[in-house]
Amino acid sequence: MTKTTIPYEEFAYPGSTGCPGCGANLVMRYLLKALGERTILSIPACCWAVMPGYWPSHCLKVPLLYTAFEATGAAISGLRAALDVKGVEDVTVVGFAGDGGTVDIGLQAMSGAAERRTDVIYVMYDNEAYMNTGIQRSGSTPWGAWTTTTPVGTNHGFKHESKKDIMSIMQAHGIPYAATVSVAHPEDFVKKAAKAKSIKGFRFIHAMSPCPPGWRMNPMHTVEVARLAVDTHMFPLYEIEHGKVRITRKGKGLPVSEYLKAQGRFSHLTAPEVSAIQKAVDESWKLLLAKEASGT
Numbered sequence: 001m002t003k004t005t006i007p008y009e010e011f012a013y014p015g016s017t018g019c020p021g022c023g024a025n026l027v028m029r030y031l032l033k034a035l036g037e038r039t040i041l042s043i044p045a046c047c048w049a050v051m052p053g054y055w056p057s058h059c060l061k062v063p064l065l066y067t068a069f070e071a072t073g074a075a076i077s078g079l080r081a082a083l084d085v086k087g088v089e090d091v092t093v094v095g096f097a098g099d100g101g102t103v104d105i106g107l108q109a110m111s112g113a114a115e116r117r118t119d120v121i122y123v124m125y126d127n128e129a130y131m132n133t134g135i136q137r138s139g140s141t142p143w144g145a146w147t148t149t150t151p152v153g154t155n156h157g158f159k160h161e162s163k164k165d166i167m168s169i170m171q172a173h174g175i176p177y178a179a180t181v182s183v184a185h186p187e188d189f190v191k192k193a194a195k196a197k198s199i200k201g202f203r204f205i206h207a208m209s210p211c212p213p214g215w216r217m218n219p220m221h222t223v224e225v226a227r228l229a230v231d232t233h234m235f236p237l238y239e240i241e242h243g244k245v246r247i248t249r250k251g252k253g254l255p256v257s258e259y260l261k262a263q264g265r266f267s268h269l270t271a272p273e274v275s276a277i278q279k280a281v282d283e284s285w286k287l288l289l290a291k292e293a294s295g296t
Helices: 023-035 072-086 100-104 107-115 166-171 186-198 219-231 256-260 271-294
Strands: 039-043 064-066 092-098 121-126 177-182 203-208 237-241 244-249
Touching (some): 023 121, 023 186, 023 203, 023 219, 039 072, 072 107, 072 121, 092 100, 107 121, 121 186, 166 177, 166 203, 166 237, 177 219
Parallel strands (some): 039 064, 039 092
């Protein structure tokens, strides 16, 4: 049997109503493998608000609280406070939200929980748009991407604003741990989630979550596209522990065009536009390397 560091026990069962090839299904699966059964999830409006299935059936082996779109940070703060009053210390409280419910609508509540040093884990599964409501652009949608609210061929055209750097935002809060993870690298994912569980205070996990319908790609290629994101430095894998940056997988340094051409949402880009993305990615990667070298 092949040796692996990934626990065999499953806490996310078959029966999700997610789309074929949904990256968010894998994010939930690997997360719960790392955190275990003594976990409580709070999920706002997002794809995962409907993916567990129709009542009374569900596909998760852990308790789940649904909350309003903007309130994940407040909900997990309340759950943690209630458990503390009851003297329950062995339960991990997790906010599990999409990018829209994190970098946009839920940012204020999450920021409050981080500022208060609330002992919770916040997971953002990042499919880079409001996918559950029709592929509208979010603050996490990358420059150049097509969405239904940034349609190609109009006067405004594709998205012309950069993706929010949520990791830097969370680092600025002075939290003890933040990490990026990818479904293409499950052992790195599980190791970081387990580390987050072992640390007290507010912890943040940014999980890349490819969305076949929204990214206009073949559902069979979810893991391949996620791997290309790492290998092109579009989505670097690193962690920030007590302010110190450490890159956990440097990738192959492939051209960003390899990642972009695998998705229809970027098919309209011209060669100069792809070059502009490559330049921005190269600059961001150099900055991340400098942060690692300086220990900040």
